[in-house]
Amino acid sequence: MTPLTTRFAPSPTGWLHLGHAYAALFAADRAAGGRFLVRLEDIDGTRARPEYEVGIFEDLAWLGLNWEQPVIRQSEHVEVYQAGLDELRKLGLLYPCFCTRKEIQTEIVAAGNAPHGPDGPLYPGTCRTRSVEEARERIAQGEAYALRLDVARAMALVGKELLWEDRARGAFTATPAIFGDVVLARKDTPASYHLAVVLDDARQGVTLVTRGEDLLPATHLHRLLIELLGLPLPEWEHHRLILDDQGRRLAKRDEARSLRALREQGWTPQQVREVLKV
Numbered sequence: 001m002t003p004l005t006t007r008f009a010p011s012p013t014g015w016l017h018l019g020h021a022y023a024a025l026f027a028a029d030r031a032a033g034g035r036f037l038v039r040l041e042d043i044d045g046t047r048a049r050p051e052y053e054v055g056i057f058e059d060l061a062w063l064g065l066n067w068e069q070p071v072i073r074q075s076e077h078v079e080v081y082q083a084g085l086d087e088l089r090k091l092g093l094l095y096p097c098f099c100t101r102k103e104i105q106t107e108i109v110a111a112g113n114a115p116h117g118p119d120g121p122l123y124p125g126t127c128r129t130r131s132v133e134e135a136r137e138r139i140a141q142g143e144a145y146a147l148r149l150d151v152a153r154a155m156a157l158v159g160k161e162l163l164w165e166d167r168a169r170g171a172f173t174a175t176p177a178i179f180g181d182v183v184l185a186r187k188d189t190p191a192s193y194h195l196a197v198v199l200d201d202a203r204q205g206v207t208l209v210t211r212g213e214d215l216l217p218a219t220h221l222h223r224l225l226i227e228l229l230g231l232p233l234p235e236w237e238h239h240r241l242i243l244d245d246q247g248r249r250l251a252k253r254d255e256a257r258s259l260r261a262l263r264e265q266g267w268t269p270q271q272v273r274e275v276l277k278v
Helices: 018-030 050-062 078-090 101-111 132-140 151-158 193-203 218-229 259-264 269-276
Strands: 005-008 035-040 094-097 146-149 163-166 170-173 183-186 208-212 235-239
Touching: 005 018, 005 208, 018 050, 018 208, 018 235, 018 259, 018 269, 035 050, 050 259, 078 094, 078 183, 078 193, 078 218, 094 132, 151 218, 163 218, 183 193, 193 218
Parallel strands: 005 035, 163 235, 208 235
Antiparallel strands: 094 146, 146 183, 163 170
16 A cells, blocks of 8 residues: 655745644644655745755754655756646647736736636736747747646546545535636746646655645645646645734744744743644
8 A cells, every 4th residue: 555645845945933833743743654755845946045944954853853865855856847847738738928917917907807816816818819929939039928727728628527635624626717827837937836736746655735724725726737747646634824923824034933943942842832732
């Protein structure tokens, strides 16, 4: 039987905080008797920094966690994301988008009542119908662009309902259209979070994806990408978020609540577990 495998996948763009601690401990707890992996989502080379990577390993070790080696870094496997994009391109599901954020916003305002999704107003599809010749010419001229997924065409190609399972919330029918035609890559970025995470989880053999409940809507899109790319279907379990005193999700910019700061204040791993109730 395939061993249950979970992962904790932080970005080395800041110090870990109590919310990260909860996510890591939650994943490690679910992996008891199986495999617990750590993956560094460092594909954003403009923000990832070596000191934050070192800090991640120090914080996790301080919490008493152990993980398999070697640790996978996204920046070292760009070819995996390119191969995924190539597969979607062969299926005729990608198109280049040359719209700037300002242009998209202007069109949304002009439309009046634009549909909204989990991330805000949906992309209006401006570049979806541009000719292949025009797109090639603009790319050849060095114009910046993003690669978007034609979600309606993708669902038509699949031709069936896509189901996925959350351990805590039960069965869902995927509705990826809530995100519209999402960006899967940019000229200077090999892959978006959505594409990278499904490919990374598949190649690492992750069988249970644990993450915060704020990412539950994204799973509708991830289920579609998994189907299109022929990847193994994992289970998911979306856990509660750790909030600050004002009821807001913790952020890396709040360094006072970082594990590094708490350690310096004399906190123990047991105190962290007690506060988080894990």
